[in-house]
Amino acid sequence: MDITIYQAFLPHDDHEASLAFYRDTLGFEVRNDVEYGGLHWLTVGPAGQPGTSIVLHPPAADPGVTDEERRTITEMMAKGTYASINLATKDLDGTFERLQAGDADVVQEPTQQPWGVRDCALRDPAGNMIRIFEVQ
Numbered sequence: 001m002d003i004t005i006y007q008a009f010l011p012h013d014d015h016e017a018s019l020a021f022y023r024d025t026l027g028f029e030v031r032n033d034v035e036y037g038g039l040h041w042l043t044v045g046p047a048g049q050p051g052t053s054i055v056l057h058p059p060a061a062d063p064g065v066t067d068e069e070r071r072t073i074t075e076m077m078a079k080g081t082y083a084s085i086n087l088a089t090k091d092l093d094g095t096f097e098r099l100q101a102g103d104a105d106v107v108q109e110p111t112q113q114p115w116g117v118r119d120c121a122l123r124d125p126a127g128n129m130i131r132i133f134e135v136q
Contacts, residue, residue: 017125025102084129092134
């Protein structure tokens with residue numbers, strides 16, 4: 001089998017803040033920006049990796065979600081416990097400096113973890129947890 005990860009989905013609740021964070025702070029390319037009924041779906045990804053994207057979507061748009069579930073999702077997003085993603089870089093310290101300069105919501109500075117990886121953690125404007133691992 002030849003299977004790759006094509007897209008991952010993260011919720012967002014502020015199109016402009018998400019665009020600024022993923023484009024300007026993380027340096028991702030904007031691949032698609034779709035508005036429908038006042039809601040935005042934003043597709044971003046790392047330059048040079050056109051086959052891997054993150055789709056930032058409005059969780060309120062899913063017709064299968066009840067009002068009670070939407071409230072729960074909103075509460076979890078506000079706490080930063082609803083969604084997460086792991087990214088990787090060869091230069092964790094340089095990446096972390098850029099994130100701090102971009103006003104990122106830092107949760108953990110670069111740290112050597114007991115399970116053998118060195119990483120840092122931050123939250124995007126919607127509260128999604130982003131861990132960035134250092135790779136060789």
